[in-house]
């Protein structure tokens with residue numbers, strides 16, 4: 001059955017008005033209420049609600065309502081990872097080692113997109129996270145870096161060229177762990193520099209980017225290090241594999257779900 005909670009209402013607000021809007025919208029649970037800064041403007045959102053509720057908020061408070069883009073969120077997401085971990089959009093009251101809470105927000109990566117889900121599942125299958133150094137390229141909501149931390153990894157670095165994603169990733173780490181440990185940075189692939197190499201590189205990016213930076217990815221890996229990447233349309237799989245082979249990476253696994261593919265590569 002189609003979920004009817006597929007709208008968002010939002011409006012601009014003054015930077016100091018967050019508490020006021022929390023009061024005004026107190027009936028909405030924390031996983032639906034989102035405050036974001038974009039350039040110099042501040043916005044309050046209520047995510048994953050019905051069109052009727054979004055319109056009634058608009059009548060009462062002005063602002064805008066619209067349908068949520070497919071990648072933006074899925075209301076009430078719950079992704080079960082082999083019974084070992086769960087990724088959910090519903091709020092958790094305190095950090096839980098087996099649950100990753102990623103609420104509906106304006107950053108890609110709630111676990112419902114097949115590209116994210118394929119990488120998450122592969123991460124559960126991989127071993128040795130406790131001793132690994134991990135790099136999450138294009139962290140979005142931070143979901144992959146956060147899962148690496150849930151799996152015991154103590155050295156995680158995540159970056160994204162969208163500053164909103166970096167902010168949301170930090171908030172998601174606070175939602176899921178008592179103390180921050182992941183290094184988050186705003187940065188663009190190709191421009192951001194690294195002083196060390198990694199056991200795992202995670203990248204859910206468009207295949208054009210994966211192809212263009214295949215050689216750089218190899219340079220980011222330790223010997224025998226692995227890259228788990230997705231965001232590859234099935235049709236783009238052959239040129240993407242070719243680019244990785246030319247760069248000197250071995251293709252260890254290919255998985256496909258619908259029109260999307262995931263690759264596991266090794267140096």
Ligand SMILES: C[S@@+](CC[C@H](N)C(=O)[O-])C[C@H]1O[C@@H](n2cnc3c(N)ncnc32)[C@H](O)[C@@H]1O
Pocket residue numbers: 108109110111115116119137138139140141142143144159160161162165187188189204205206209231
């Ligand atoms: C498909 S989303 C993946 C988000 C999350 N890692 C996941 O797997 O669900 C791709 C992310 O990469 C970021 N991105 C795209 N191009 C980038 C680039 N050249 N450098 C850094 N980040 C980039 C986008 O802002 C977006 O957050």
